[in-house]
Amino acid sequence: DTGVSQNPRHKITKRGQNVTFRCDPISEHNRLYWYRQTLGQGPEFLTYFQNEAQLEKSRLLSDRFSAERPKGSFSTLEIQRTEQGDSAMYLCASSLAVLYGYTFGSGTRLTVV
Amino acid sequence: DQQVKQNSPSLSVQEGRISILNCDYTNSMFDYFLWYKKYPAEGPTFLISISSIKDKNEDGRFTVFLNKSAKHLSLHIVPSQPGDSAVYFCAASYSGSARQLTFGSGTQLTVLP
Numbered sequence: 711d712t713g714v715s716q717n718p719r720h721k722i723t724k725r726g727q728n729v730t731f732r733c734d735p736i737s738e739h740n741r742l743y744w745y746r747q748t749l750g751q752g753p754e755f756l757t758y759f760q761n762e763a764q765l766e767k768s769r770l771l772s773d774r775f776s777a778e779r780p781k782g783s784f785s786t787l788e789i790q791r792t793e794q795g796d797s798a799m800y801l802c803a804s805s806l807a808v809l810y811g812y813t814f815g816s817g818t819r820l821t822v823v
Numbered sequence: 824d825q826q827v828k829q830n831s832p833s834l835s836v837q838e839g840r841i842s843i844l845n846c847d848y849t850n851s852m853f854d855y856f857l858w859y860k861k862y863p864a865e866g867p868t869f870l871i872s873i874s875s876i877k878d879k880n881e882d883g884r885f886t887v888f889l890n891k892s893a894k895h896l897s898l899h900i901v902p903s904q905p906g907d908s909a910v911y912f913c914a915a916s917y918s919g920s921a922r923q924l925t926f927g928s929g930t931q932l933t934v935l936p
Contacts, residue, residue, distance in 0.1 A: 714866070743923065752827075752912050752926025753867065766923060801866055805922075811857050811869025812924075 714815035716802050722821045723792055730788045731818045735804030742785050743812060744777055745801040746770065753801055759785060792822045826850045827915050829927035837935050842900040844930050846913030849894065853915040857924065858887060858898045861910045870911075871898070903934045 715734040723729050735742050740761050745753035756775070758766040761782035771777075774792075779785040789796055799819050803812035828847045836842045844858075854875040859867035873880040873887045873896070880887050886899045900907055910931050914924040 741922075745924075750832075750928065752829075752914070752928050753924070755923040755925070758923055768923075803866070811859070811872055813869070814859075814866030816864065816866045 714802055714804050714813050716800075716815035716818050718818055719816065720819045720821075722823060725794060725822055726791055728788065728790045729792055729820065730786055731800055731802075731820075733785045733787070733802030733804075733815060734783075735785070735802070736806075736813055737783075739804035739806045739813070740782065741805045741812075742779055743803045743805075744785070744787050745803065745814075747799040747801060747817070748797075756787075756800075789820075792820075794822045796820060797822045824849070825928075826853075827913055827925050827927040829911075829913055829930050831930050832928070833931040833933070835933045835935060836903045838905055839902045842898075842903045842907065842932055842934065844898040844900075844911050844913075844932065846896045846898075846927055847894055848896075848915050850915070850917070850925075851894070852917040853925075854918060855916045855922075856887070856889060856896050857914045857916075858885075859912045859914060859926075860907075861912060861929070867912055900932075903932075905934045905936050908932055908934050 742759040744756040747753040759779040774790045777787045799817040801817045803814040805812040857872040858870040861867045889896045910929045912929045913927040
């Protein structure tokens with residue numbers, strides 16, 4: 711297991727289209743997080759799963775955003791009706807224990823044109 | 824409102840000297856602090872952390888200091904090496920938050936050979 715894997719690495723889409731990103735966490739990690747990072751800012755929390763349960767969602771996660779983690783393994787983040795303001799790096803992270811730094815994936819860079 | 828602030832967007836240091844990166848926070852509920860390093864086109868990599876019950880944690884060339892009364896933490900890198908050139912993010916969490924991280928906006932460290 712080589713770490714947290716995110717696909718695709720880059721996605722360019724037209725405004726109004728739907729996009730879906732995938733995250734494969736480290737296999738033994740039961741906690742999975744999604745963050746969003748825009749230029750010049752630190753990552754911002756979007757949502758958190760413990761196993762298959764989505765336990766927290768940020769107010770940043772509008773109705774157009776939905777995340778799933780079926781069977782507590784990989785996770786998907788879908789954005790419907792994309793807007794230019796959705797352009798950002800979407801980062802996935804996983805962890806096993808509460809009090810350790812997570813392992814981040816390399817992210818999916820979304821550009822909405 | 825920015826609960827975690829890194830007021831220096833950039834820092835340049837000569838190779839072999841000490842690098843000091845600073846971070847301030849406003850939320851007194853934060854009880855765990857982390858530093859991440861990020862290279863371009865990669866996700867953040869966990870570097871070092873400190874619990875609020877300590878005031879110092881050391882790991883090789885990296886030391887984090889926590890001053891709870893001032894709500895301030897700093898990362899010291901001694902000696903600095905050119906490979907340390909990256910963006911450094913300070914992050915904080917508290918136990919009631921499912922350990923979601925609140926990040927600062929980052930400091931670009933450049934170590935000059």
